[in-house]
Amino acid sequence: MATFDLNDDSVVCIIGSGAGGGTLGNELAQKGIKVVILEAGGRYEIPDFVNDEWASFGQLAWKGMRTTSGTWRVAHDFPNLPAWIVKAVGGSTVHWAGASLRFQPHEFKARSTYGAIAGANLADWPITLAEMEPWYAKAEDKMGTTGTNGIPRLPGNNNYKVLEAGARKLGYKEVHTGNMSINSQPRDGRGACQQIGFCFQGCKSGGKWSTLYTEIPKGEATGNLEVRPNAMALHIEHNAQGKVTGVVYVDAAGKQQRQKARVVAVAGNSLESPRLLLNSQSAKYPQGLANSSGQVGRNYMRHTTGSVYAVFDRPVHMYRGTTMAGIVRDEARNDPKRGFVGGYELETLSIGLPFMAAFLDPGAWGRSFTSAIDGYANMAGLWIVGEDMPREQNRVTLDPKVKDANGMPVASVHFDDHANDEKMRNHAYRQGAAIYDAVGAVRSFPTPPYPSTHNLGTNRMSANARDGVVNKWGQTHDIKNLFVSDGSQFTSGAACNPTLTIVALSIRQADAIAGMMGRKEI
Amino acid sequence: MRKVDARAKVSRRVFLQGSAAAMPAVAAGVSIDAASAWAQDAKNLSPNTMATLARMARDIYPHDRLADVYYVKAVAGYDDKAGQDVAFRKLVETGVAQLDASAQQRHKCPYLLVAWETDRVALLQGVEQGALFKKLHGDLLVTLYNNKEVWPKFGYEGSSADKGGYISRGFNDIDWLPQV
Ligand SMILES: Cc1cc2nc3c(=O)[nH]c(=O)nc-3n(C[C@H](O)[C@H](O)[C@H](O)COP(=O)(O)OP(=O)(O)OC[C@H]3O[C@@H](n4cnc5c(N)ncnc54)[C@H](O)[C@@H]3O)c2cc1C
Ligand code: SF4
Numbered sequence: 110m111a112t113f114d115l116n117d118d119s120v121v122c123i124i125g126s127g128a129g130g131g132t133l134g135n136e137l138a139q140k141g142i143k144v145v146i147l148e149a150g151g152r153y154e155i156p157d158f159v160n161d162e163w164a165s166f167g168q169l170a171w172k173g174m175r176t177t178s179g180t181w182r183v184a185h186d187f188p189n190l191p192a193w194i195v196k197a198v199g200g201s202t203v204h205w206a207g208a209s210l211r212f213q214p215h216e217f218k219a220r221s222t223y224g225a226i227a228g229a230n231l232a233d234w235p236i237t238l239a240e241m242e243p244w245y246a247k248a249e250d251k252m253g254t255t256g257t258n259g260i261p262r263l264p265g266n267n268n269y270k271v272l273e274a275g276a277r278k279l280g281y282k283e284v285h286t287g288n289m290s291i292n293s294q295p296r297d298g299r300g301a302c303q304q305i306g307f308c309f310q311g312c313k314s315g316g317k318w319s320t321l322y323t324e325i326p327k328g329e330a331t332g333n334l335e336v337r338p339n340a341m342a343l344h345i346e347h348n349a350q351g352k353v354t355g356v357v358y359v360d361a362a363g364k365q366q367r368q369k370a371r372v373v374a375v376a377g378n379s380l381e382s383p384r385l386l387l388n389s390q391s392a393k394y395p396q397g398l399a400n401s402s403g404q405v406g407r408n409y410m411r412h413t414t415g416s417v418y419a420v421f422d423r424p425v426h427m428y429r430g431t432t433m434a435g436i437v438r439d440e441a442r443n444d445p446k447r448g449f450v451g452g453y454e455l456e457t458l459s460i461g462l463p464f465m466a467a468f469l470d471p472g473a474w475g476r477s478f479t480s481a482i483d484g485y486a487n488m489a490g491l492w493i494v495g496e497d498m499p500r501e502q503n504r505v506t507l508d509p510k511v512k513d514a515n516g517m518p519v520a521s522v523h524f525d526d527h528a529n530d531e532k533m534r535n536h537a538y539r540q541g542a543a544i545y546d547a548v549g550a551v552r553s554f555p556t557p558p559y560p561s562t563h564n565l566g567t568n569r570m571s572a573n574a575r576d577g578v579v580n581k582w583g584q585t586h587d588i589k590n591l592f593v594s595d596g597s598q599f600t601s602g603a604a605c606n607p608t609l610t611i612v613a614l615s616i617r618q619a620d621a622i623a624g625m626m627g628r629k630e631i
Numbered sequence: 632m633r634k635v636d637a638r639a640k641v642s643r644r645v646f647l648q649g650s651a652a653a654m655p656a657v658a659a660g661v662s663i664d665a666a667s668a669w670a671q672d673a674k675n676l677s678p679n680t681m682a683t684l685a686r687m688a689r690d691i692y693p694h695d696r697l698a699d700v701y702y703v704k705a706v707a708g709y710d711d712k713a714g715q716d717v718a719f720r721k722l723v724e725t726g727v728a729q730l731d732a733s734a735q736q737r738h739k740c741p742y743l744l745v746a747w748e749t750d751r752v753a754l755l756q757g758v759e760q761g762a763l764f765k766k767l768h769g770d771l772l773v774t775l776y777n778n779k780e781v782w783p784k785f786g787y788e789g790s791s792a793d794k795g796g797y798i799s800r801g802f803n804d805i806d807w808l809p810q811v
Contacts, residue, residue, distance in 0.1 A: 160790035163777050266797075267805040274808045303796030311790035421808045424632060428787065430802030462787040466776035473770055474691045479671025482776075483694060486635065548808060591633075597659060 111332045113145050119623065120145050122356050122370035124342045124385065127200015128611040129595035130376030131320025132251075132426060135328035142626065143333050145368055146325075147358050149377070153203075155322060158311030161622040165310035168214045169203055171196035175380065175537075176508050179524040182557045186471035187418065191522040193560040198338050199321025201378065201562070202608065206308050206433035207289040207317050208456060209254045210247050210605035213236040215443055216451075216496070221599035222443060223450040229498035229528055230627070234600040235572040235581040238630040241317035244613040247296030250319040250540035252290035252612065253297055258521065262286045263293045263302060266430030268457045271421075271489040274435045275544035276455075283290055283438035283486045287456070287484035290318035290609075293432060297323070305428035306459070311480050324456055340366075343517055344389040345373055345398055345591070353398070359515050372590045372622060372631055374583075376615075379597040380562035383505045384520040386568065399585035399593075402575050405568055406505040409522065410602040411561035416458060417541030419550035427459040434459075437491075440540060441604040449532040452604040453495030457543055460490075468559055481554060493537040494563070496604045498527040505567050563607050564589050568597040582621040583614060590631040594618055633801035635786045637696070662699045663689065665743065669703055675714040676723060683727045683743050684709055687764075688771055690751050696784050705774040706767070733757055768792025 113120050123130045126148040134146045150171075159165050166172075170193065177184035177191045184191070195201045215222040215237055220231040256262050264452045265273060290309075292301045302316035313415055315322055328334035339361035346367070347353045353371040375382045376446040383406035387397035397405055417526045434457045441452040460468060460624045464484055470478060503525060507518035538555040545553050570611075571577025574586035583598050585591045596611050603610075644670050653670065661669050663685045670678035670685075684706040713720035727742075733754055734742040745751045774783065782789050791797060 158792075160792050210800065253707070264803060266802045268806055278809075302798075304793075305792045305796035305801040307791065314796070323768050406787055411790065424634065424786065426632070426635075426786065426788075426801065427806060429791075429797040430799070444805040461789075462782055462785050463773070463777045467772050477696050481691050482692075482785065483696065 110329045111143070111335045113143060113335050114381075115366060116218050117143070118354070118369035118371055119143060120368070120420065121370050121372040121374060122147065123374045123376055123594065124356065125200055125378065125381070125595060126198050126320060126325060126336055126375035127195070127376065127378060127595065128202050128320065129615050130374065131199060131202065132612050132615035133322045133374055133376065133594045133619055134211045134334050135320075135324035136616055137622065138328035138331045138333035140619065140623045141333060142623060144328070144335070146197050146334065146389050147356060147368065148336060148338050149341040149592070150198060150338065152198040152336070153311070155311070155313060155315055158313050160305070160307045160310060160313065162310065164462045165307075169195050169311065171199045172327050173513055174511055176519060176521040177520070177523070181524040181526055183560055184524070186557065187308065187560050190560045192380055192564050193562050194380075194564065198325065198336060199319045202319040202624060203311050203321055204309050205319070205408070205560075205608060207291040208433050208436070208606040209249065209252060209288050209290045209609035210454070212238060212241070212422050212603045212605060212610060213441065216601065216603035226450065226498060226529065229529070230459045230501045231499060232569070232571055232576055232600050235570055243550070245609065246615040247616050248609055248613040250614070251323075252609070253292055254288050254290045254609070255293050256285070256288040260296070261293045263291060263431060263434070264435045267425050268427035268459050268489050269428070269435035271425055271548060272435055272437065272457050272491060272544060275547040278547035281437050281439045281542055283437065286434060287436045288434070290430070292316040299323075302431060306428050306430050306432065307433040334582045338417055341515060342377070342385055343515060345375075345385065346389075346395065347398070347588070351393055351588060353588055363612060367544060372592065374592070374594040375568075375628070376595040378595055379567045380505055380520045380522060382528040382595055382597045383567040384507065386506050388517055399568070399587045399591055401579050401587050402577060404576070404578050407501050407503070408474070408498050408499035408566045409503045409505055409524060409564070410499055410566040410599065411524065411557040412563045412565075412602055413453065413493065413533045413537075414558045415493045415534050415538060416490055416556040417493075417538060417553055418480065418488050418490040418556055419542065419545035419553035421487045421489065421549055422551055424486050425489045426486060427457075428461055432459055433457060433492070437544070440537070441496070447536055449497030449528070449529045449536065451533065453493055453533055453537050454604055455491045455537065456494060456533060458490050458492035469556055471552060471557070481552070484585045486550070491541050491544070493534065493541065494604060494606060495533045495537060496528070496602050498526065499566055499569070499601060500527060533556055563596070563602070565596045565599040565602050565607055567594045570598050570600045583618045584621070592622065593616065632804040632806050635783055635788055637784045637786065639711065657669060661703050663737055669707070676710050677742065680724060680727045681706070681710060683730065683741070684723070684767065686743055686751070687730070687755065687767060690748060690755055691768055692771055693748065697781060701775065701778060701781055704778065705771055705779065708774065722762050722766065726758065726761055729761065730754060736766055752758040767785065
């Protein structure tokens with residue numbers, strides 16, 4: 110395993126080791142480029158994971174203070190926990206469920222497909238599905254996505270069987286166990302899924318793809334990648350010409366360090382990446398780095414979500430087996446006749462009893478609530494993943510008052526649902542309940558959104574520098590050797606889980622960075 | 632399909648290893664009663680306060696399948712906390728006093744002795760925005776529902792990797808769905 114000197118200014122310094130950063134690090138290392146990844150969290154390997162929701166949350170989640178505002182219900186239910194994401198080596202790919210979907214063609218063209226929508230700041234991506242297809246193919250191969258590359262789909266669990274039966278009764282056609290980056294058979298040195306059912310708590314079998322035990326050790330094996338855990342980046346520095354020169358971070362011992370770098374790539378997830386850019390303001394860049402457009406932190410998206418849980422008169426035991434065990438895709442199309450633009454997926458979801466008590470209907474009490482919990486064994490559940498509207502005022506800013514232990518202002522997240530989001534969510538609640546009613550549900554619950562797991566858009570891609578933060582390579586419009594490599598690049602959210610696209614973009618970006626370095630452009 | 636055995640199995644070993652939130656040991660077979668030993672044993676809060684907390688806990692999250700002992704366990708930690716934190720102790724005592732006062736007014740007896748759950752719930756609705764209710768309501772999500780002893784009573788099986796996952800333990804054993 111390599112270690113690089115703090116003064117080695119030939120390295121690419123990546124901030125964050127999740128879907129975006131972990132993948133970029135390995136891809137660059139494979140090309141012979143020296144990489145240092147700074148990761149704020151600790152390194153927990155598979156044996157460290159625990160099948161216990163709260164204990165695992167305590168181990169892996171980002172628990173640092175954040176503040177919220179806006180009309181979204183999360184601000185009311187979880188005012189200091191706007192997002193449910195990981196702070197550990199591997200980032201949120203330790204928690205993630207594995208659903209891996211490609212965008213539909215129109216989803217790269219949100220503005221031209223949906224038109225000008227009042228109160229939304231829609232834009233087209235500067236790339237198309239056709240351009241992304243080869244990169245999606247590489248990502249699916251890397252991650253071992255079921256239903257691609259001849260990899261069989263996973264078997265359906267109880268929760269899936271209920272969804273499938275109800276969906277087919279309603280006439281839905283595209284219903285299957287999904288495209289999951291979970292091994293249905295041994296592959297790439299990892300075993301097959303054992304249907305453990307704690308996908309969100311870190312997969313104890315290693316069947317589920319995570320940068321923690323795929324990209325990162327592969328990169329380390331080249332001798333070109335060093336991952337520094339417990340290294341929290343505070344700000345990015347630049348020289349008189351405006352090019353970035355390194356990253357100041359706090360190490361495990363609480364000491365400030367400076368890693369010099371030839372290129373810096375920010376991949377801290379969509380709340381922390383803009384926070385870091387904004388916190389790097391200087392005399393030359395008073396609004397923060399890469400922010401001449403004023404778009405850093407804006408257009409925050411989190412998908413239009415919600416869950417439907419339903420109770421039956423007989424047992425389901427939905428928690429047995431993969432957490433996200435299947436999907437209904439029929440509503441993912443763009444069909445404004447439904448009263449909203451964009452579409453949504455319905456995906457099975459199960460949470461254990463402790464999380465069910467916390468999330469089913471936050472704030473509720475009394476028999477209406479407890480009789481629902483009494484039905485836990487007879488419950489089936491699904492999660493809504495719909496495209497939400499980017500809005501300029503939905504944004505991450507530096508909290509003016511609250512600071513973390515290092516004196517860095519915390520991320521403050523403002524979000525108001527757009528009318529389109531609300532119409533879509535209500536439509537999805539009705540369809541979800543109808544699926545379960547079709548197979549005899551006795552009661553169903555339109556469960557409000559959890560703290561955000563899909564955080565997107567706060568450093569978005571744009572063809573034109575004034576509309577966004579990065580270009581089609583994730584390179585910031587303002588600073589040539591500064592890149593964004595995570596979900597914050599998303600111009601629009603699409604009706605699908607984001608990680609496959611994040612990984613595909615990172616593979617593509619690694620090629621671009623290597624080319625630019627080779628040509629001495631950066 | 633494989634069912635989960637929900638019968639009470641009070642195993643001290645499991646309980647002690649159990650929930651990360653250190654829960655004080657309370658003997659099984661207790662009931663919510665100020666005269667009972669567990670309430671009398673409290674060091675910092677009065678027996679009436681302890682029993683009222685447990686009754687409030689049951690009225691906030693009433694599960695007829697759960698014996699009183701789980702509610703008693705869920706609030707038992709408040710006694711220690713009251714010993715360490717004066718402000719917390721005051722919050723609890725004032726909250727209980729308020730609830731008792733409104734019970735006296737409406738029913739001529741303390742909260743604990745109000746006979747019908749509906750009447751007690753009406754009293755709780757009156758203090759729902761108060762500090763004690765909010766604290767207890769939030770804490771119970773962990774002290775009640777994260778107690779591994781209650782999980783099987785809801786048909787939740789907990790940790791599964793140590794048992795080889797569900798691949799051979801019924802992940803797809805549902806047998807009552809209509810054929811499609
Ligand atoms: C419970 C759950 C289920 C999910 N299921 C799915 C799914 O099925 N399909 C799907 O596509 N997506 C899913 N997701 C979302 C997916 O995990 C994320 O979209 C994806 O991991 C985001 O990648 P990222 O690179 O943007 O950030 P992350 O993977 O979150 O990585 C960011 C990393 O950066 C680190 N970091 C942040 N700030 C700093 C700093 N200042 N210095 C150093 N390090 C820093 C963080 O600690 C973190 O490790 C799920 C997420 C959760 C939480
Ligand atoms: S269900 Fe499969 S993917 Fe999920 S944690 Fe278990 S083994 Fe891993």
